[in-house]
Amino acid sequence: xxxxxxxxxxxxxxxxxxxxxxxxxxxxxxxxxxxxxxxxxxxxxxxxxxxxxxxxxxxxxxxxxxxxxxxxxxxxxxxxxxxxxxxxxxxxxxxxxxxxxxxxxxxxxxxxxxxxxxxxxxxxxxxxxxxxxxxxxxxxxxxxxxxxxxxxxxxxxxxxxxxxxxxxxxxxxxxx
Numbered sequence: 001x002x003x004x005x006x007x008x009x010x011x012x013x014x015x016x017x018x019x020x021x022x023x024x025x026x027x028x029x030x031x032x033x034x035x036x037x038x039x040x041x042x043x044x045x046x047x048x049x050x051x052x053x054x055x056x057x058x059x060x061x062x063x064x065x066x067x068x069x070x071x072x073x074x075x076x077x078x079x080x081x082x083x084x085x086x087x088x089x090x091x092x093x094x095x096x097x098x099x100x101x102x103x104x105x106x107x108x109x110x111x112x113x114x115x116x117x118x119x120x121x122x123x124x125x126x127x128x129x130x131x132x133x134x135x136x137x138x139x140x141x142x143x144x145x146x147x148x149x150x151x152x153x154x155x156x157x158x159x160x161x162x163x164x165x166x167x168x169x170x171x172x173x174x175x176x
Contacts, residue, residue, distance in 0.1 A: 008042030011133045016044060018107055019089075029134040030057050030115065037061030043115070043135070049103045050128060050135050051112040058113070062137065064122060068111055075106050075113060079122040086113060095121045 008014065010029030015022055028043030028050045029036065039061070041053035052058070058077055059066035065078040073088035086093040086106045093102050102117045115135045119126035125138040 007038040007040055012042075014042045014044075016042070018044075018046075026133060028052065028115075029132070030061065030137065031134060032062045032137045033139055041112075043112070046107070047104045049117075050115050051104070051107060052115045052118075052135065054106075054111045054113045057115070058118060058122075062124075075111055077113070077118055077122060079124075082122050084118060084121050093117070093121075 008027045008029075010027050012027050013024050014027055016025050017023075018025075025042070025044035028045060030039070030043060030052055031037060037057050037060075039053055039056035041056045043050055043052040043057070045051070054066055054068070054075055054077060058064040062079075065076075067076045068074070075084075075086045075088065077084045077086075082096060084093050084095050086102070088106050088111065091102055091105045093100050093106075100121070103114050106113045115137075116126050116128070118124075119135075119137055123140050125140055127136045128134075129136065
């Protein structure tokens with residue numbers, strides 16, 4: 001078990017109470033934009049799907065808007081205009097209002113959600129590393145700074161050609 005003052009250690013085995021049953025699970029780690037996310041709720045794999053704490057990983061670690069309703073077991077994750085609404089124990093989620101099947105339902109330990117599913121619909125790049133037992137997330141728009149100029153790189157949606165893209169630099173109002 002993870003004590004209140006410590007963080008979970010990737011690959012260590014923890015006893016988790018998942019859906020009211022105690023189970024031993026090897027901890028799954030997560031990183032976001034190259035930084036390890038510290039969590040007091042160790043992630044785990046079930047049905048070959050890594051599960052992560054919605055609160056510690058997505059809200060605290062990535063800044064994703066998160067809410068949970070104990071009354072109806074609804075979990076909501078929102079990043080930009082992308083919104084996922086899940087019901088604990090249900091294999092279907094609503095992604096921007098559209099019913100979508102998940103690889104496994106959200107679970108009650110703390111509140112765990114399938115990492116790869118959430119990354120896909122919150123527009124985050126995602127990878128799984130089996131040897132380090134870690135999920136890696138990256139923001140799809142990255143900023144880098146040089147000594148004189150700042151650049152913002154945005155991912156171009158598939159199927160969009162460069163000739164269909166234009167921009168206006170509204171420098172005074174800090175808008176592009």
